[in-house]
Amino acid sequence: MRRRKNLRRRVRAIITHYGYSDGSGEYYITIDTDKCSGCGKCVKQCSQSALQIEAMLIDLEDKTVASVVEEHRKK
Amino acid sequence: MKEPSSVREEFEFWRWREYHRVVPGKKWTNRDIITAGVDVGSVSSKAAIMINGEAYSWGITRTGSNSPESAKKALDWTLEGTGLKVGDLKYIVGTGYGRVNVPMANKAITEIACHAKGANYIWGPSVRTVLDVGGQDIKAIRCDETGRVVSFLMNDKCAAGTGRGMEVFADLLQIPIEEIGAISLKVDEEPPPVSCTCVAFAKTEAMGLLRKGWSKEKVLAAYTRAMAVRMANLINRVGLEKELVITGGQSKNIGIVSRIEVDLGVKCLPMPNWRENGLDPMVAGAFGAALFGKALYEKAQKS
Numbered sequence: 001m002r003r004r005k006n007l008r009r010r011v012r013a014i015i016t017h018y019g020y021s022d023g024s025g026e027y028y029i030t031i032d033t034d035k036c037s038g039c040g041k042c043v044k045q046c047s048q049s050a051l052q053i054e055a056m057l058i059d060l061e062d063k064t065v066a067s068v069v070e071e072h073r074k075k
Numbered sequence: 076m077k078e079p080s081s082v083r084e085e086f087e088f089w090r091w092r093e094y095h096r097v098v099p100g101k102k103w104t105n106r107d108i109i110t111a112g113v114d115v116g117s118v119s120s121k122a123a124i125m126i127n128g129e130a131y132s133w134g135i136t137r138t139g140s141n142s143p144e145s146a147k148k149a150l151d152w153t154l155e156g157t158g159l160k161v162g163d164l165k166y167i168v169g170t171g172y173g174r175v176n177v178p179m180a181n182k183a184i185t186e187i188a189c190h191a192k193g194a195n196y197i198w199g200p201s202v203r204t205v206l207d208v209g210g211q212d213i214k215a216i217r218c219d220e221t222g223r224v225v226s227f228l229m230n231d232k233c234a235a236g237t238g239r240g241m242e243v244f245a246d247l248l249q250i251p252i253e254e255i256g257a258i259s260l261k262v263d264e265e266p267p268p269v270s271c272t273c274v275a276f277a278k279t280e281a282m283g284l285l286r287k288g289w290s291k292e293k294v295l296a297a298y299t300r301a302m303a304v305r306m307a308n309l310i311n312r313v314g315l316e317k318e319l320v321i322t323g324g325q326s327k328n329i330g331i332v333s334r335i336e337v338d339l340g341v342k343c344l345p346m347p348n349w350r351e352n353g354l355d356p357m358v359a360g361a362f363g364a365a366l367f368g369k370a371l372y373e374k375a376q377k378s
Contacts, residue, residue: 013225014224014225014226014227015225015226015227016226016227017226017227017228017229017312017313018228018229019228019230020230021308021312028228028312056185057182057184057185057188057367059223060367060370060371060374073229
């Protein structure tokens with residue numbers, strides 16, 4: 001746990017947006033990789049199974065963060 | 076791209092040229108940090124080899140049905156004429172849609188990070204917004220002066236407003252893909268955009284417009300207009316910060332580029348002289364991947 005805390009302080013945020021807008025409205029989800037601890041609670045909570053935990057390279061370190069699963073990204 | 080009239084009927088208008096090039100006169104030794112980036116996209120596969128973070132050779136091929144094979148084909152082609160072997164490469168990074176299917180890669184990195192890094196390499200530190208128009212998706216990326224991603228938005232897996240959509244239109248209107256941008260600008264007055272950018276439906280709509288007596292140029296302009304609107308929306312969503320650049324195949328589509336510039340009210344940084352210096356915006360992702368390879372290799376050496 002301690003290591004992760006240190007990591008979080010050093011790593012700068014990447015704001016990731018997924019989604020689209022069309023005639024019926026805007027459908028976006030935004031994840032801040034700095035605030036996301038990669039705990040995976042959101043993955044279990046999501047009734048559409050649209051989220052996953054994924055390793056993302058941030059400042060040459062692999063960080064596990066939540067992201068939108070591939071098939072839910074498409075319009 | 077002039078073809079004799081006898082084969083004209085079989086001419087595939089969507090076909091763009093595959094190519095590969097090596098920077099002439101550049102030497103390498105085993106002490107150099109030689110890294111490679113392999114960017115397997117949905118439509119094209121790109122590979123780049125860099126020596127100490129400087130472009131050395133690169134190649135673009137069409138992606139086949141088999142990602143590992145496409146990756147190998149792109150890399151083998153890029154190695155051709157360099158005297159290098161796969162074993163000489165200190166670090167290989169796979170990226171793009173098929174990045175998990177690059178068997179020789181030491182690591183897979185998302186194309187978002189690689190495109191930002193690659194754009195930073197091609198155009199320099201003034202780049203803040205990168206629009207990557209790929210074969211199957213569009214990504215709007217914001218980065219800092221080091222090419223590090225700050226935020227991004229992706230519009231995934233929809234051929235609308237992408238390279239693949241343009242290929243379909245090239246075939247439909249029978250215009251060679253390389254000329255499509257210039258031809259879309261040959262209209263006296265910009266027509267309203269087609270109402271639907273979905274490739275499947277836009278085709279039907281385009282046929283309707285052609286039947287109504289619209290010229291090919293006008294139909295193409297209307298479709299390109301619609302694509303540009305979509306891309307401009309994406310950029311506005313992540314927030315536009317100067318300088319703006321476009322990477323991916325559509326960076327070579329002057330019809331798209333000039334319309335985005337009009338919509339956003341900013342000029343993109345001028346296209347590098349890629350035929351001379353090799354800084355091809357289509358290879359940006361592979362360049363970025365090779366640069367990450369260098370950084371990761373150096374990091375591994377230190378620890």
